[in-house]
Amino acid sequence: KQEVTQIPAALSVPEGENLVLNCSFTDSAIYNLQWFRQDPGKGLTSLLLIQSSQREQTSGRLNASLDKSSGRSTLYIAASQPGDSATYLCAVYTGGFKTIFGAGTRLFVKA
Amino acid sequence: NAGVTQTPKFQVLKTGQSMTLQCAQDMNHNSMYWYRQDPGMGLRLIYYSASEGTTDKGEVPNGYNVSRLNKREFSLRLESAAPSQTSVYFCASSLDRGPAEQFFGPGTRLTVL
Numbered sequence: 001k002q003e004v005t006q007i008p009a010a011l012s013v014p015e016g017e018n019l020v021l022n023c024s025f026t027d028s029a030i031y032n033l034q035w036f037r038q039d040p041g042k043g044l045t046s047l048l049l050i051q052s053s054q055r056e057q058t059s060g061r062l063n064a065s066l067d068k069s070s071g072r073s074t075l076y077i078a079a080s081q082p083g084d085s086a087t088y089l090c091a092v093y094t095g096g097f098k099t100i101f102g103a104g105t106r107l108f109v110k111a
Numbered sequence: 112n113a114g115v116t117q118t119p120k121f122q123v124l125k126t127g128q129s130m131t132l133q134c135a136q137d138m139n140h141n142s143m144y145w146y147r148q149d150p151g152m153g154l155r156l157i158y159y160s161a162s163e164g165t166t167d168k169g170e171v172p173n174g175y176n177v178s179r180l181n182k183r184e185f186s187l188r189l190e191s192a193a194p195s196q197t198s199v200y201f202c203a204s205s206l207d208r209g210p211a212e213q214f215f216g217p218g219t220r221l222t223v224l
Contacts, residue, residue, distance in 0.1 A: 034212065036215075041218075043201055043218050044203075044215040046214065049212050089153070091153075097208065101155075
């Protein structure tokens with residue numbers, strides 16, 4: 001059974017720091033991996049989608065990498081800002097309608 | 112272009128009451144989903160609709176029913192609410208089934224007393 005884990009559950013960093021959020025999954029048979037941002041009381045906003053054939057995707061200050069063989073993905077945030085404070089979730093699509101979500105990492109960027 | 116909209120935003124029910132959560136999307140997407148999000152857990156799929164006129168059970172369907180009213184609208188009904196159904200409910204849509212990018216609504220926070 002596919003399981004998705006995000007560690008740490010919460011992270012606090014000073015403004016300007018570069019940081020890495022981790023996502024691990026137990027079964028490498030995935031079609032894609034998606035990173036989302038969730039603000040308090042709001043829905044999920046898609047940040048990056050990495051297909052299984054890709055190694056990384058970039059959008060602005062965000063870079064997501066995927067290593068299927070080791071069951072890991074990282075989300076790199078450059079020069080963090082207080083506006084980046086949110087919960088970040090990763091999700092893997094495993095086929096059919098199965099998208100498995102991690103519980104998320106709550107990020108707080110201090111000004 | 113509102114994306115995915117959900118009503119209501121908040122709801123408090125007593126055990127045994129019923130209610131329907133509404134979801135609509137204006138992106139001409141074929142597939143729609145209902146998830147629940149509980150503290151410390153990832154989102155879990157309740158029901159999905161691959162296309163207009165079809166619905167299927169997801170991971171946690173017990174206690175829920177759905178209706179795909181048309182291509183735009185997908186509703187979730189709790190027939191007899193239980194405290195275990197206290198959660199945040201999200202509707203999502205995607206252009207097609209499978210690996211397509213999913214777009215989420217703002218959620219409905221439901222408390223069952």
